[in-house]
Amino acid sequence: MNLIGLTRPELQAELEKLGEKPFRTKQLWHWIYWQGKTDFDEMTSLGKPLRQKLKENGYTLHRPKVLREQNSTDTTRKWLFEFDDKKTVETVYIPEEDRGAVCLSTQVGCPNGCVFCHTGSQKFTRNLTASEFVAQFMAARDSYGEWPSPAAQEIRYLSNIVVMGMGEPLLNYENVKKGLQIIMDPEGIAISRRRITLSTSGIAPMIPRIAEDLGVKLAVSLHAATNEIRDKIMPVNRKYPLEELIAACKKFQEIGGTRQYITMEYVMLDGINDSEADARELVRLVKGLAVKFNLIPFNEWNGCPFKCSPKKRIERFSALLEEKNYAAPIRVSRGQDIMAACGQLKSTVASG
Ligand code: SAH
Numbered sequence: 001m002n003l004i005g006l007t008r009p010e011l012q013a014e015l016e017k018l019g020e021k022p023f024r025t026k027q028l029w030h031w032i033y034w035q036g037k038t039d040f041d042e043m044t045s046l047g048k049p050l051r052q053k054l055k056e057n058g059y060t061l062h063r064p065k066v067l068r069e070q071n072s073t074d075t076t077r078k079w080l081f082e083f084d085d086k087k088t089v090e091t092v093y094i095p096e097e098d099r100g101a102v103c104l105s106t107q108v109g110c111p112n113g114c115v116f117c118h119t120g121s122q123k124f125t126r127n128l129t130a131s132e133f134v135a136q137f138m139a140a141r142d143s144y145g146e147w148p149s150p151a152a153q154e155i156r157y158l159s160n161i162v163v164m165g166m167g168e169p170l171l172n173y174e175n176v177k178k179g180l181q182i183i184m185d186p187e188g189i190a191i192s193r194r195r196i197t198l199s200t201s202g203i204a205p206m207i208p209r210i211a212e213d214l215g216v217k218l219a220v221s222l223h224a225a226t227n228e229i230r231d232k233i234m235p236v237n238r239k240y241p242l243e244e245l246i247a248a249c250k251k252f253q254e255i256g257g258t259r260q261y262i263t264m265e266y267v268m269l270d271g272i273n274d275s276e277a278d279a280r281e282l283v284r285l286v287k288g289l290a291v292k293f294n295l296i297p298f299n300e301w302n303g304c305p306f307k308c309s310p311k312k313r314i315e316r317f318s319a320l321l322e323e324k325n326y327a328a329p330i331r332v333s334r335g336q337d338i339m340a341a342c343g344q345l346k347s348t349v350a351s352g
């Protein structure tokens with residue numbers, strides 16, 4: 001059994017099965033999540049008999065297998081990770097000067113089938129377990145040797161998390177919640193909630209839960225200002241139309257406070273959602289919410305019918321939103337040469 005992904009009470013229950021006292025939980029937690037050890041023999045404070053018992057009872061701390069690692073010319077790194085049942089996901093690290101964000105996946109494939117998304121074009125297979133979700137981050141850390149977890153005041157390369165990889169996190173909420181709670185635990189990996197952003201395609205009823213349970217930042221894949229357009233490019237909108245989505249965002253901010261800006265992601269699709277009328281409609285739609293926009297130039301992939309809006313039109317779109325006092329930066333695409341940019345992730349080993 002992999003101990004990664006167990007909550008503290010669950011870990012304690014396993015130790016109790018071995019006849020161990022509760023204080024061992026804290027020690028073991030420290031070795032797993034702060035030190036990042038995978039070998040029980042290195043956990044010197046545990047004492048030899050316990051180390052022996054852990055090994056003999058088949059406990060492990062294993063990460064997914066790295067099937068492939070690719071490095072972009074812009075230093076973005078992408079892994080293809082394989083879990084015990086051979087299912088795979090992609091995980092990306094996007095470095096900046098003295099920090100960087102790891103983009104975590106939550107599902108193998110995605111059931112939502114947004115028409116512009118490479119992941120969505122792949123068959124949905126299953127949810128990641130909490131263990132797999134956390135182990136994916138730990139494997140990224142292994143890759144950079146960033147153990148033990150650097151203290152808050154030190155430089156951390158893997159400093160931020162964006163839950164924006166493959167899958168819809170709010171369709172696997174319990175596992176993602178548990179995983180993030182483990183990652184945020186101050187005596188382990190200790191990434192603060194302010195450095196974590198969860199992106200959703202708009203599973204409206206689950207959105208307020210993020211503020212209630214986790215307090216992490218929220219990003220919403222809005223991508224259209226009317227139900228008519230959104231229905232066409234994001235099938236999830238037929239279940240949770242814009243009125244419901246916006247109401248859920250309002251609730252999120254009632255709980256989390258309006259200082260907790262929501263990022264509205266907006267993929268720029270040529271001739272689909274990028275007119276001046278769309279920009280004006282967008283402003284009307286988000287009225288009363290504290291939001292900033294993030295305009296994402298559409299990343300093309302083989303077999304997708306869409307084109308990215310011309311640069312001029314994206315700039316104009318941004319200017320119209322900024323005139324109304326909304327931040328609306330245009331996202332700089334990273335890792336395109338290794339298919340690691342937004343919406344390009346897929347499980348297969350086939351290409352590249
Ligand atoms: N499932 C979640 C999180 C993962 S997607 C969600 O949809 O929010 C991360 C972001 O990339 C989303 O905003 C998604 O809509 C966007 N995206 C998907 N395909 C894209 C593409 N081909 N080009 C640019 N952005 C894309």
Ligand code: SF4
Pocket residue numbers: 110111112113114117118119120121165166167168201221
């Ligand atoms: Fe799934 Fe997000 Fe891709 Fe839509 S954009 S198919 S919700 S991963």
